[in-house]
Amino acid sequence: xxxxxxxxxxxxxxxxxxxxxxxxxxxxxxxxxxxxxxxxxxxxxxxxxxxxxxxxxxxxxxxxxxxxxxxxxxxxxxxxxxxxxxxxxxxxxxxxxxxxxxxxxxxxxxxxxxxxxxxxxxxxxxxxxxxxxxxxxxxxxxxxxxxxxxxxxxxxxxxxxxxxxxxxxxxxxxxxxxxxxxxxxxxxxxxxxxxxxxxxxxxxxxxxxxxxxxxxxxxxxxxxxxxxxxxxxxxxxxxxxxxxxxxxxxxxxxxxxxxxxxxxxxxxxxxxxxxxxxxxxxxxxxxxxxxxxxxxxxxxxxxxxxxxxxxxxxxxxxxxxxxxxxxxxxxxxxxxxxxxxxxxxxxxxxxxxxxxxxxxxxxxxxxxxxxxxxxxxxxxxxxxxxxxxxxxxxxxxxxxxxxxxxxxxxxxxxxxxxxxxxxxxxxxxxxxxxxxxxxxxxxxxxxxxxxxxxxxxxxxxxxxxxxxxxxxxxxxxxxxxxxxxxxxxxxxxxxxxxxxxxxxxxxxxxxxxxxxxxxxxxxxxxxxxxxxxxxxxxxxxxxxxxxxxxxxxxxxxxxxxxxxxxxxxxxxxxxxxxxxxxxxxxxxxxxxxxxxxxxxxxxxxxxxxxxxxxxxxxxxxxxxxxxxxxxxxxxxxxxxxxxxxxxxxxxxxxxxxxxxxxxxxxxxxxxxxxxxxxxxxxxxxxxxxxxxxxxxxxxxxxxxxxxxxxxxxxxxxxxxxxxxxxxxxxxxxxxxxxxxxxxxxxxxxxxxxxxxxxxxxxxxxxxxxxxxxxxxxxxxxxxxxxxxxxxxxxxxxxxxxxxxxxxxxxxxxxxxxxxxxxxxxxxxxxxxxxxxxxxxxxxxxxxxxxxxxxxxxxxxxxxxxxxxxxxxxxxxxxxxxx
Numbered sequence: 001x002x003x004x005x006x007x008x009x010x011x012x013x014x015x016x017x018x019x020x021x022x023x024x025x026x027x028x029x030x031x032x033x034x035x036x037x038x039x040x041x042x043x044x045x046x047x048x049x050x051x052x053x054x055x056x057x058x059x060x061x062x063x064x065x066x067x068x069x070x071x072x073x074x075x076x077x078x079x080x081x082x083x084x085x086x087x088x089x090x091x092x093x094x095x096x097x098x099x100x101x102x103x104x105x106x107x108x109x110x111x112x113x114x115x116x117x118x119x120x121x122x123x124x125x126x127x128x129x130x131x132x133x134x135x136x137x138x139x140x141x142x143x144x145x146x147x148x149x150x151x152x153x154x155x156x157x158x159x160x161x162x163x164x165x166x167x168x169x170x171x172x173x174x175x176x177x178x179x180x181x182x183x184x185x186x187x188x189x190x191x192x193x194x195x196x197x198x199x200x201x202x203x204x205x206x207x208x209x210x211x212x213x214x215x216x217x218x219x220x221x222x223x224x225x226x227x228x229x230x231x232x233x234x235x236x237x238x239x240x241x242x243x244x245x246x247x248x249x250x251x252x253x254x255x256x257x258x259x260x261x262x263x264x265x266x267x268x269x270x271x272x273x274x275x276x277x278x279x280x281x282x283x284x285x286x287x288x289x290x291x292x293x294x295x296x297x298x299x300x301x302x303x304x305x306x307x308x309x310x311x312x313x314x315x316x317x318x319x320x321x322x323x324x325x326x327x328x329x330x331x332x333x334x335x336x337x338x339x340x341x342x343x344x345x346x347x348x349x350x351x352x353x354x355x356x357x358x359x360x361x362x363x364x365x366x367x368x369x370x371x372x373x374x375x376x377x378x379x380x381x382x383x384x385x386x387x388x389x390x391x392x393x394x395x396x397x398x399x400x401x402x403x404x405x406x407x408x409x410x411x412x413x414x415x416x417x418x419x420x421x422x423x424x425x426x427x428x429x430x431x432x433x434x435x436x437x438x439x440x441x442x443x444x445x446x447x448x449x450x451x452x453x454x455x456x457x458x459x460x461x462x463x464x465x466x467x468x469x470x471x472x473x474x475x476x477x478x479x480x481x482x483x484x485x486x487x488x489x490x491x492x493x494x495x496x497x498x499x500x501x502x503x504x505x506x507x508x509x510x511x512x513x514x515x516x517x518x519x520x521x522x523x524x525x526x527x528x529x530x531x532x533x534x535x536x537x538x539x540x541x542x543x544x545x546x547x548x549x550x551x552x553x554x555x556x557x558x559x560x561x562x563x564x565x566x567x568x569x570x571x572x573x574x575x576x577x578x579x580x581x582x583x584x585x586x587x588x589x590x591x592x593x594x595x596x597x598x599x600x601x602x603x604x605x606x607x608x609x610x611x612x613x614x615x616x617x618x619x620x621x622x623x624x625x626x627x628x629x630x631x632x633x634x635x636x637x638x639x640x641x642x643x644x645x646x647x648x649x650x651x652x653x654x655x656x657x658x659x660x661x662x663x664x665x666x667x668x669x670x671x672x673x674x675x676x677x678x679x680x681x682x683x684x685x686x687x688x689x690x691x692x693x694x695x696x697x698x699x700x701x702x703x704x705x706x707x708x709x710x711x712x713x714x715x716x717x718x719x720x721x722x723x724x725x726x727x728x729x730x731x732x733x734x735x736x737x738x739x740x741x742x743x744x745x746x747x748x749x750x751x752x753x754x755x756x757x758x759x760x761x762x763x764x765x766x767x768x769x770x771x772x773x774x775x776x777x778x779x780x781x782x783x784x785x786x787x788x789x790x791x792x793x794x795x796x797x798x799x800x801x802x803x804x805x806x807x808x809x810x811x812x813x814x815x816x817x818x819x820x821x822x823x824x825x826x827x828x829x830x831x832x833x834x835x836x837x838x839x840x841x842x843x844x845x846x847x848x849x850x851x852x853x854x855x856x857x858x859x860x861x862x863x864x865x866x867x868x869x870x871x872x873x874x875x876x877x878x879x880x881x882x
Contacts, residue, residue: 005033005081007030007085008030008077008083008085009085010026010076010086012088013025016088016089018091018092019092020092021063021064022063023062025060025061026059026060029057030081031056037079040075041060041076042074043064048062048064071089071090071091072090072092073085073086073090135190136185136190138182140175153169282305283321286305286328287331290332294335299339302335306328307362336365339356340369347380349423353423371456378463380420385467410475410479410512414513421467428460464529465532471532472536473491474492475509476536479501479543481495483539500547501547503551503586506548507544507589510593511592513536534599537600541603546612548586555582556583567674570674570678571671571776575628587691591694594695604697611698614696618701621687621702625706625710628676632717670775673714673718673721673775674778676714677714677777680707688702688703729760729786730790733794736755736756737756743808745804750814750853752857761865767786768782769871792830806846809842810845810853812842813854814857816842823872825872
C-alpha cells in the first residue's frame with residue numbers, strides 16, 4: 001500500500017491511566033485525514049477502533065477496552081500513513097469492587113445470581129448475600145504492590161469469591177498490620193458463620209422430616225409384603241403405592257415450600273429491582289434533574305448529563321431504559337427551543353450569543369443557529385436605526401436642546417451603529433473561524449459549518465452593505481435631502497427643514513461621521529463596504545463649504561451696517577479689515593473640512609464643485625464691492641452718526657473727520673475711494689493668498705474678476721467726485737474772466753492776477769484740504785484731474801478769443817502762468833498740453849519791458865498768496881513718491 005503521508009505518531013494521552021472503559025483523548029501528528037482513514041487503534045494491546053471518534057489530524061477520542069496488559073503503547077493505524085508509533089504509554093488500573101448500592105458511570109461485570117433453584121448444589125450466592133468483610137474485623141489495606149502479590153501467588157486471587165482464592169493473599173492485602181488478637185477474633189467469627197450455615201441446613205432437613213418418615217414407612221411396608229407374598233403378587237400394588245408415596249411427597253413438599261419459595265422469589269425480584277434502580281438512578285432521575293438545572297440556568301450541567309446518558313443508553317434495547325431516555329430527549333428538545341429563543345432575543349451581548357451557540361452546538365441542534373443569530377442581529381440593527389429616526393422626527397416640535405435636532409440625530413445614530421455593529425462583525429468572524437463551536441462538537445459538523453460560512457460570505461456582505469446603506473441614507477435624509485430620490489425620501493426623510501444648518505454644525509457632523517468611519521475601519525471591515533460612507537463624507541464636505549461661503553456672503557452684506565466712518569491716519573476705515581477678517585475666519589472654520597483624511601478625496605476633484613466654489617468666492621467679493629457702492633451713495637439722512645467718534649489716537653489731527661461728526665456725500669465718496677485703493681493694493685491680494693493656502697481652485701479668475709469689479713467701482717466713484725468738485729470751479733472761470741464787462745481787446749495795463757483766478761485757486765485748495773483730511777494718497781490723483789479740467793477750460797476760453805490787445809495778452813499770460821506755476825506739482829501731460837495751447841493762443845511778448853513786468857507781477861502774486869499756496873508745495877514730495 002503506497003503512502004503519501006508520514007506514519008501516525010502519538011505524543012500524548014489524557015488521562016494516562018484508568019480502568020477499563022475510561023474515555024481518553026489521544027493527541028499526536030498525522031492521525032488520519034478523516035474518520036474513514038482511521039483503520040486501527042490499540043491501547044495496551046486491545047482494539048479500541050469501535051469506540052474511536054476521529055476529531056482531527058491531531059486528536060482522537062475513544063474508550064479503553066478490557067486490555068490484556070496493565071501498561072502498553074497507543075498504536076494508531078491509518079490508510080494514508082500505515083501503522084504508527086507512540087512516545088507515551090497508558091496504564092490500565094484494576095477496577096475497585098462496586099457494591100450493589102454504589103453508583104457507577106459504567107457497566108459492572110456481575111455474576112448471574114437471579115435464581116438459586118436452578119443449581120442449588122453448585123450455585124454461588126448472590127451479591128447481596130456475599131459478606132463484604134468475611135472475617136468480621138476492621139480491614140486495613142496494605143501498601144504491598146499488586147504486581148508483587150501476583151508474582152508471589154501466581155494463578156491465585158485475593159478475591160474470596162474466586163475459585164482460585166488464596167487466603168494468604170487476602171490476609172496480606174487486607175490484614176497485614178492486624179494484631180494476633182484480632183486474627184483470633186476473626187477465627188471465632190468464621191466458626192460462628194459456619195455453625196449458622198450448618199444450623200440452616202439442619203433446619204432445612206427438619207422441615208421435611210415427616211415426609212422422609214412416611215417414605216421410610218412405605219418402603220418398609222413394601223419390603224415386608226414382598227417377603228410374605230412374593231415378588232409377583234405384590235408387584236402391582238407396590239408400584240401403585242410407590243407412586244402414591246411419591247405423589248404425596250411431592251405434594252407435601254410443594255405445600256411446605258410454596259409460600260417460602262414465593263416469598264423468596266418476591267424478595268429476589270424486589271432486591272433486583274432496587275439494585276437496578278440504585279444503579280441506574282442517574283437515568284431515572286435525569287428528566288427531573290434536567291428541569292431543575294434548566295430553571296437554575298445550569299445549562300453546562302444539563303449538557304454534560306445528556307452526553308453521559310447518550311453514551312450509556314443511546315443505543316439500549318431495554319424497554320424501561322428506552323422509555324426514560326425518550327423522556328430525556330423530550331426535555332433536551334425543549335431545551336434546544338429555549339436556547340434558540342434566547343439566542344434570537346434582542347438586545348443581547350456577544351458573550352451570551354456565543355454561549356448559547358455553543359450550547360446548541362453541543363446539543364446538536366438542527367439547522368444553523370449561529371447564522372440565525374446573525375440574521376436576527378442584522379434585522380435588529382436596521383430596526384434600531386429606523387426607530388431612532390422616527391423618534392427624533394416625532395420630537396421635532398418639542399426640541400429644546402442647544403444642538404440642532406438633526407445634528408443630535410446623527411450623533412445618536414452613529415453611536416447606535418458603533419455600539420451594535422462591532423459585536424455583529426465579531427460574531428461573523430467567530431462564525432467563519434469556527435470559534436463559536438465547542439471542542440466537543442462533532443468535527444464533521446464543524447467542517448460543514450465552515451463550508452456554510454464560505455457559502456454565506458456573499459449573504460453577510462449584503463447585510464453589511466444594507467446597514468451601511470441605511471446609515472448613509474438616513475444621514476442624507478436629515479442633512480442632504482436633495483441627494484435622495486423621491487422614493488428614498490419617503491423612507492429615509494420626513495424632516496421639516498425650517499432652516500439650513502450652519503457651516504459650524506456641518507463641520508461637527510463631518511467630524512462625527514469621520515470618527516464613525518475610523519471606528520468601522522478599525523474592525524477591519526473591507527473598504528469597498530465603507531465606500532458609501534466616504535461618498536457621504538465628501539458630499540457633506542462640499543455642502544459645508546457651500547453653506548459656509550453663502551453665510552459668509554450674508555455676513556459681508558451686513559458689514560455696511562457696521563461702518564463707523566472713523567478714518568485712521570492712512571485714510572482707511574475698519575471696513576476692509578473687517579472684510580478680510582470675515583473671510584479668514586470663514587476659511588479657518590473650513591480648515592478641517594478641506595483637509596483630506598486617509599482615504600478621502602479632495603473636495604475640489606469634481607469640476608462642478610470647483611466652478612461652484614469659484615462662483616461663490618467671486619460673489620463674496622462682489623457683495624462687498626456692492627456694499628462699498630451702497631455706502632458711497634447713501635443719502636445723508638440715512639447715515640447713523642450717533643455712534644461715530646473722533647480717532648484721537650491718530651498723530652495726524654487732520655486724519656479724522658470733522659468735529660461736528662457730519663459727513664457730506666463728497667466725504668463719503670473719498671472714504672470709500674480710499675478703502676477701494678487699499679483693497680486693490682493689499683486686501684484682495686491677501687485674500688487670494690488665503691484662498692491659495694486652503695487649496696482653492698480658480699484663484700486667478702477670482703482675483704481677476706474681483707479686481708475688475710473693484711476698479712470699475714473706483715473709477716465710477718472717482719469720476720463722480722471729480723464731477724462734483726471740478727464742475728463748480730470750471731464753471732466759475734468764464735463768468736469770472738468777463739466780470740465787469742472785461743474785454744481782451746480794450747483793457748488797462750495789468751496790475752496783478754484778477755480775483756476769478758484767486759477764487760478758483762481757493763476752491764482747489766478747499767478740495768485739497770478735504771481730500772488731505774481723508775487720505776493723503778488721494779490728493780495727487782484728485783488734484784491732477786481737477787487741474788486738467790481747469791486747464792482744459794482755460795485753454796478753450798483763450799482759443800475762443802478773436803484777438804488780444806497788448807495789455808490783454810499780457811493779462812492773459814500772467815493769469816495762465818500764475819495758475820500753471822501754482823499747480824505745477826499736479827500737472828499731467830494732458831494739463832501741460834492744455835496750458836501750452838492756451839499760451840500759444842496768445843500773442844508773443846514783443847519787448848523786454850513786458851517780460852519784466854510779467855515776471856514782477858508773478859513774483860508779487862506768489863508773495864501775496866504764499867500762505868494759501870503752501871499746501872501745493874507740501875504735496876510735492878508725496879506726489880513724487882507715488
